[in-house]
Amino acid sequence: QSMGLLxxxxxxxxxxxxxxxxxMHVLWSKWAPSKDRSRLSTISGSGVYAGTVMAMLVxxxxxxxFDWSWAFYFFGIFSIVWWVAWQIFxxxxxxxxxxxxxxxxxxxxxxxxxVSAGKGTTLSEVPWRSLVKSRPVWAIxxxxxxxxxxxxxxxxxxxxxIHQTLGFDLETNGTFAAxxxxxxxxxxxxxxxxxxxxxxxxxxxxxxxxxxNTIGLVGSATFMVAAGYSTEAAMAISWLTLAVALGGFxxxxxxVNHLDIAPQFAGxxxxxxxxxxxxxxxxAPVVAFSIVxxxxxxxHISELRGQWQQVFWIAAALNYIGALVxxxxxxxEVQPWAQIRRANDRHDLLAKMEEDNLDNCELPDCGxxxxxxxxxxxxxxxxxxxxxxxxxxxx
Numbered sequence: 001q002s003m004g005l006l007x008x009x010x011x012x013x014x015x016x017x018x019x020x021x022x023x024m025h026v027l028w029s030k031w032a033p034s035k036d037r038s039r040l041s042t043i044s045g046s047g048v049y050a051g052t053v054m055a056m057l058v059x060x061x062x063x064x065x066f067d068w069s070w071a072f073y074f075f076g077i078f079s080i081v082w083w084v085a086w087q088i089f090x091x092x093x094x095x096x097x098x099x100x101x102x103x104x105x106x107x108x109x110x111x112x113x114x115v116s117a118g119k120g121t122t123l124s125e126v127p128w129r130s131l132v133k134s135r136p137v138w139a140i141x142x143x144x145x146x147x148x149x150x151x152x153x154x155x156x157x158x159x160x161x162i163h164q165t166l167g168f169d170l171e172t173n174g175t176f177a178a179x180x181x182x183x184x185x186x187x188x189x190x191x192x193x194x195x196x197x198x199x200x201x202x203x204x205x206x207x208x209x210x211x212x213n214t215i216g217l218v219g220s221a222t223f224m225v226a227a228g229y230s231t232e233a234a235m236a237i238s239w240l241t242l243a244v245a246l247g248g249f250x251x252x253x254x255x256v257n258h259l260d261i262a263p264q265f266a267g268x269x270x271x272x273x274x275x276x277x278x279x280x281x282x283x284a285p286v287v288a289f290s291i292v293x294x295x296x297x298x299x300h301i302s303e304l305r306g307q308w309q310q311v312f313w314i315a316a317a318l319n320y321i322g323a324l325v326x327x328x329x330x331x332x333e334v335q336p337w338a339q340i341r342r343a344n345d346r347h348d349l350l351a352k353m354e355e356d357n358l359d360n361c362e363l364p365d366c367g368x369x370x371x372x373x374x375x376x377x378x379x380x381x382x383x384x385x386x387x388x389x390x391x392x393x394x395x
Contacts, residue, residue: 018271018274018275019271021270021271021274022267022268022270022271022274023267024041024044024045025041025258025259025266025267025269025270026092026266026267027090027092028040028041028044028259028266029112029259029263029264029266029267030092030093030094030112031093031094031108031112032108032112032259033107033108033111033112034111034112035111035196035199035200036196037196037256037259037260038191038192038193038195038196038199038208038252038256039189039192039193039195039196040192041192041251041255041256041259042188042189042191042192042195042248042251042252042255042256043189043192045188045251045255046184046185046188046189046248049181049182049184049185049188049248050185052155052178052181053178053181053182053185055071055075056159056177056178056181057178058071058074058075059071062074094108094109095109126265126268127337127338130335130336130337131262131265131269131337134261134335134337135329135331136257136261136329136330136331136335137261137269137273138325138329139254139257139325139326139328139329139330139331140254140257140258140261140269140273140326140330141272141273141276141277142321142322142325142326142329143213143217143250143253143254143322143323143325143326143330144254144255144273144274144276144277144322145276145277145279145280145318145322146217146318146319146321146322146323146325147216147217147220147247147250147254147319147322148277148278148280148281148284149280149283149284149314149315149318149319150220150221150224150243150247150284150315150316150318150319151244151247151280152280152281152284152285153280153284153285153288153311153312153315154180154224154240154243154244154315156284156285156288157285157288157289157292157311158177158180158240159177160289160292161308162176162177162236162237164292164301164304164308165236165301165304165305165308166233166236166237176237179237179240179241180237180240180241180243180244180245181244183241183242183244183245183248184244184245184247184248185248186245186248187245187246187248187249188248188249188251188252189248190248191212191216191248191249191251191252192251192252192256194212194252195208195209195212195252195256198211204332205260205332205333206330206331206332206333207332208252208332209252209253209254209256209257209260209326209330209332210253210326210327210330211253212249212250212252212253213249213250213252213253213254213323213326213327213330214253214323214326214327215246215249215250216246216247216248216249216250216251216252216253217247217250217253217319217320217322217323217326218319218320218323219242219243219246219247219249220243220244220246220247220250220319221243221315221316221317221319221320221323222243222316223239223240223242223243223246224239224240224243224312224315224316224319225309225312225313225316226239226243227239227240227243227312228305228308228309228311228312228313229305229309231305253326253330254326254330257330257332258270258273260331260332260333260334261331261332261333261334261335261338262334262335262337262338263334263338264338265338284315287311287314288311291307291310291311292304292307292308292311293307294307
């Protein structure tokens with residue numbers, strides 16, 4: 001009944017959801033072994049696309065069978081159930097998890113990028129100047145922005161495009177609009193598997209990120225344009241499915257790249273990049289519908305197709321730009337400004353141990369730790385962060 005109340009509620013919904021991506025990256029910075037970073041991040045990220053498919057299908061059925069408000073009731077209740085499960089099963093790190101086995105905990109802590117005994121980095125410790133001037137950071141921002149333009153164009157406009165150019169009704173429209181996102185939910189984790197396989201066998205992390213990002217953005221752009229010129233329903237849906245699905249490869253490009261270049265700042269970094277890259281979510285649909293102005297009837301289908309082609313060309317051009325910038329500027333290595341402070345030699349490490357009244361570093365019960373690479377540092381104090389290799393070389 002009140003537009004003001006709708007705007008306020010949507011604003012608070014956006015604020016609440018804004019922390020989801022940073023939270024995922026913070027968790028994976030502590031939970032993901034380095035060699036599994038792509039596959040784990042893309043598997044969890046595919047939940048976004050599964051939710052998109054579910055929302056399209058269920059909302060169309062509920063709106064047709066009951067009332068549009070039932071879609072909000074359904075997903076509100078579903079979110080509450082999810083929140084309860086999250087509180088029960090999720091912990092910030094392996095060290096804090098109540099149910100994890102010692103073997104799994106030791107493996108994760110020994111194989112993740114860096115082992116930290118501290119409580120994290122405060123905002124005052126973030127090297128803001130270096131972060132803002134970092135070329136790899138801007139590579140992520142631009143690639144993320146450009147892909148999001150195409151993603152939100154299709155997410156907001158795909159049902160309208162299908163209805164206006166293919167003539168499907170509401171319920172059928174929802175079904176066909178969901179098909180591309182089913183493909184995306186399948187392709188994204190497959191891309192993660194392939195990316196980590198390539199990293200472990202024959203490609204550097206930098207090259208892997210650039211290759212998969214290029215496939216995702218260029219492939220998506222090319223088939224988006226093809227869909228705009230399709231006159232047959234089956235062909236248009238096929239091209240749209242490929243356009244959306246191939247974007248899943250970019251999840252193993254720019255989206256995982258935060259964990260590569262600044263693992264301890266991953267949550268902060270994606271919070272910054274996602275804030276800038278989310279702007280197409282409200283700009284792209286406005287641009288699209290300012291272009292598509294022809295009357296929605298069968299006498300203007302040719303004109304409508306021409307206008308939709310302009311919309312898709314704009315999104316495609318931005319994807320091509322994002323792919324090129326990422327190839328030129330991106331990196332897969334931890335940046336110098338993102339290096340955590342380490343104990344570099346035996347003197348520094350022993351001095352810290354003596355200061356904390358530690359006769360020996362506290363190690364888990366894992367047998368002969370000199371030959372067991374799963375042993376890790378767990379008691380260097382809140383301010384020190386040290387890798388396993390540095391610890392071993394220091395003592």
